[in-house]
Amino acid sequence: MxxxxxxxxxxxxxxxxxxxxxxxxxxxxxxxxxxxxxxxEALDRIDADTFDLVVSDIKMPGLSGLDLLRAVKGKQPATPVVLITGAPSVNSAVFGLRHGAYDYLPKPFSIKEVxxxxxxxxxxxAKWNGQTPLPSGLAEELHRREAGVEMLLRLGDLALQGLEPQAFLEQTLRLASDSLRNDGGLLLLRDEQGxxxxxxxxxPAVVSExxxxxxxxFDRVVATGGREVLALTRPGHRLDVVAAAIPGVDRCIGVVCLARLAVxxxxxxDERDMLLGFAQTTSVALQKLVLRENLERHLVDTITAFVNAIESKDPYLKGHSARVALYAAEIASVMGLDDETIQVVSRGAMLHDLGKLSIMDTILRKPDRLTAEEFAIIKAHPVVGERILKPLRFLHREACCVRSHHERFDGSGYPDGLKGEDIPxxxxxxxxxxVFDAVTSNRPYRTALPVEAAREEIARGRGTHFDPQVADAFASIPLERLVEITRHYESLVSAPLRIGEGELARAS
Ligand SMILES: [Fe+2]
Ligand SMILES: [Fe+2]
Structure with missing residues (x-):
């Protein structure tokens, strides 16, 4: 009909x-x-008429089904072409699909399949509703290409996320595996010491193979310098294994190797090309990672040195930030926070008064009572400090410490009046x-409280000034450790920094 x-x-x-x-x-x-x-003859028909579907055998005397497929794609790209073959195999099917075949009909086939x-x-x-549909083979290829480009973009992003090298490698390999549909993969990096x-x-069986x-x-892959993909298995092997070198600045820094079960x-x-792109992008990403690590470390060192240098000039500030960093790290570790977070809180503490250091010395060291205006300037130091750090995106968590270190748990602090867990x-x-360091340090108008008394002061502020959870963690730090920290700093005094006579705690 x-x-x-x-x-x-x-x-x-x-x-x-x-x-x-x-x-x-x-x-x-x-x-x-x-x-x-x-x-x-089919080509003559196509010249004379349009068709909604072409179904062709592959093996024919004269032009083959694949020749016909290419010709149809040239003349009527939207017309789906289905290839029939008597020797079906995944590879020949894939070959046809890659050339734009819509589908594959292996012999023998039934009316039901038709x-x-x-x-x-x-x-x-119906789905395309009159638009020109992409032949499914082409759609698949396009999809693959898009996935490949996305993989490379995401790889670039990974380099900027500040991951540890091992996590970076694992995520990188996962990206390649997801977009290149592997049954196994290996990413090896070799450092200068080998x-x-x-x-x-x-x-595991695939990985060990x-x-x-x-x-x-390995040496053969390295010798390619990342310019070509090597096949590590011969046709007929149960695995198809390909490998590419990851080039470095002056030497190959690693190898990426992917396996797919032959079945x-x-x-x-084009998947092999993608692997090359992957190896090269990994190389760039790794270089960025190393550069960025160096750059970040350098920046943090520079800012810390700046804080130390300014504080050391002021008898009321000397050593304050460094001690606050030690106390904060101690609290974080009692609270069971992970090492990376402890590092962040310690850096945040080191930088917490950065904004104060940009405030005119005349105000900070003013022996008389501050005017309301001067007090307002001092109270701006958390915001000023945060603004200084803002362009350094990798310090954004530290910047939060800086902005919010004068908030109080009951909401009566500044600059935002945040309350409870709204405070980071x-x-x-x-x-x-x-606060602990401020009260255990001398002020121009008050001598330092002994460590034990200062500890009680923190306990008194539990739930009002301080987060109860943090106050409790602080209370569980052994007294000797607290004393040790104040002295620890004293023992570093040969350096330009000596134990502080205390913070000019006006802004606390
Ligand atoms: Fe402070
Ligand atoms: Fe402060």
Whole structure:
């Protein structure tokens, strides 16, 4: 049965009985069928008419089904082409799909399969609603390319996230695995001393086979300098394994190696290209990572030195920030925070009064009572400090400590009057450390409280000035450790920094 909306199908096969079968199967599925015994004749038909579907055998005398496929894609790119083959294999199917075939029909096939195919083509046409649909093979290729580009972009982002090198490697490999659909992968980096760091993914059996293969081929892969992809297995092997070198500035810094089970199809040429792009982007990302680490460390050192230098000139500030950093780290560790967070809170504490250091000395050291205006300037120091750090995105958590270290748990602090857990936890930690150091240090108008009395003062502020959880953590730090910290700083005094006679605690 045919109708005005019947699919116009061109069937092509040199085998006359199969051609007859195709004609009857498609006709039975409600299509208007045109039959051609050769690809050449099919091309003539295509020149004269348009079709909604072309179904062609691959192996034919003269032009093959693949030649026909390419010709159809040149003339009527939106027309789906289905290839028939008598020797189905994943690779030949993939080959056809890569050249824009819509689907694959392995011999022998039944009328039911033909009906299924017709239904899919109809559904796709309905879905595209008159627009030119992308042939599914092309859609798949485009999708793959897009995924590849996205992978490379995300890889660039990873380098900026401040991950530890091991985590960076693992996430990098995961990205490659996700977009290149591997059954196993290995990423090896070699440092200047010849030590290896690695990340791996996939079943243990595949990974161990990869390791063995890579051991044998490592030098060969390195010799490519990252300009080409090497196959580490021969056709017919159960795994298709490809590897690329990760180039460095003056030497190869590693190798990335991916495996796919042969039954899942080998790596296609554009997937191999993607692996090269991946290796090169990893190289750039790693260089960024190293550069960024150095740059960040350098910046933090510079700012810390700046804080120390300014404080050391002032008898009331000397050593304050460094001690606050030690107390804060102690509290964070009692609270069970991880090492990285402890480092952040300690840096945040080191920088907490950065804004104060930019305030005119005349105000800070003024022996008389401050005017309301001068007091307002001092009270701006958390915001000023945060503003100084703001452009350094990698210090954004530290910048929060700086902004909020004068907030109070009951909401009566400044600059934002935040209350309770709205105050960042790390800032709540710095607050306790800051006040403790302020009261255990001499002020121009008051001598320092002994450590024990200062501890009681913190306990009194529990729930009003201080987060109870942080105050409790502080209370559980052994007294000797607190005393040790004040003295610890004293023992460093040969340096320009000596134990502080205390903070000019006016802003506390
Ligand atoms: Fe402060
Ligand atoms: Fe302070």
């Amino acid at each position: 045919t109708s005005a909306t019947a699919l116009r199908v061109l069937t092509v096969d040199d085998n006359s009985s199969l051609l007859r079968f195709l004609v009857s199967a498609f006709t039975a599925s409600g299509c208007a069928v045109t039959a051609a015994p050769t690809a050449e 009906q299924g195919l017709v239904e899919r083509v109809r559904a796709d046409r 030590h290896f760091t690695s990340a791996q993914t996939g079943a 990869l390791l063995g293969l890579l051991q044998l081929a 899942n199809g080998g790596f296609l040429p 936890l790390l800032a709540r930690i710095v607050t306790v450390a800051d």
